[in-house]
Amino acid sequence: WVEEQERRRIAVGIHDDIGAKLALAKLETQTLLKSVTDDLIKQPLKKQLNTIDQIINEVRILTFELSDPVLYEIGLEAAVQSWASKNITQATGVDYKIECQGPELTLDNRTKVTLFKCIKEALTNVLKSAKANKLWVNIKRYDERIEVWVEDNGVGFDPCILTRSTWEKGSFGLFYLKERLNYLGGELQ
Numbered sequence: 001w002v003e004e005q006e007r008r009r010i011a012v013g014i015h016d017d018i019g020a021k022l023a024l025a026k027l028e029t030q031t032l033l034k035s036v037t038d039d040l041i042k043q044p045l046k047k048q049l050n051t052i053d054q055i056i057n058e059v060r061i062l063t064f065e066l067s068d069p070v071l072y073e074i075g076l077e078a079a080v081q082s083w084a085s086k087n088i089t090q091a092t093g094v095d096y097k098i099e100c101q102g103p104e105l106t107l108d109n110r111t112k113v114t115l116f117k118c119i120k121e122a123l124t125n126v127l128k129s130a131k132a133n134k135l136w137v138n139i140k141r142y143d144e145r146i147e148v149w150v151e152d153n154g155v156g157f158d159p160c161i162l163t164r165s166t167w168e169k170g171s172f173g174l175f176y177l178k179e180r181l182n183y184l185g186g187e188l189q
Contacts, residue, residue, distance in 0.1 A: 008072070011063045019059050026052045075104075076112050077139060080119050088135070092127055095134045102141030114180050115146065121177045122150040130154025 029052060033045045063069070071079035077100045088096050107115070119137065126135050132154030140147040178188040 011069070014059060015063045015069075019056070019063070022052060022056050022059060026056070071112060071116050072109065076107060076115055079116050080137065080139070083116075083120060084123065084137070088123065088127065094127065094132060096136070098137040098139070100139045100141070105141050105144075105146065107146075111184060114184055115148065118177050118180055119148055119150070121173055122148075125173050126150065126152045126154060129157065 026049065029045060029049050033042060033049065036042055036045065070082045077098070081098055084096055084098060088094050123135070123137070126132055130152045132152035135150065135152040135154075138147075138149040138151075140149070174188070181188050
């Protein structure tokens with residue numbers, strides 16, 4: 001949890017400090033470009049604007065990789081939808097559906113972050129290993145409990161790896177997922 005708080009602090013700092021300075025540099029360069037008539041000066045300024053845009057995009061990507069702001073600002077389901085949109089269909093072409101059922105829950109940041117990481121890990125495992133072309137995520141909310149179902153039409157796996165040492169095969173993803181959920185008082189089935 002401390003690591004996630006630090007990642008969040010760094011992401012906010014990058015966004016607020018570096019992002020703001022880049023936006024200002026872009027604005028100043030655009031203003032300068034409008035006032036210049038000499039093509040010998042306009043071309044390098046246009047190139048500089050393009051470079052600034054690329055850096056702004058890289059800063060945005062880095063910020064999201066460090067700590068997805070959607071998770072904190074809108075919630076777990078929106079963050080899962082956002083992540084899936086970028087990392088499933090756009091990157092792999094796998095068809096997916098995410099459903100949320102039950103009343104909206106107020107989750108503390110630690111629980112939200114842990115569940116988000118677990119869902120991402122489960123989906124990443126499907127994308128890496130299942131050879132699936134469809135996957136479904138169902139987030140069911142009850143009074144004080146959440147169930148997350150991840151299903152796919154892929155090749156499956158041996159569920160015994162959830163009970164024995166997976167490090168023998170070099171596969172830690174499900175092991176860490178199980179450990180994270182246990183930490184919250186949850187379980188992986």
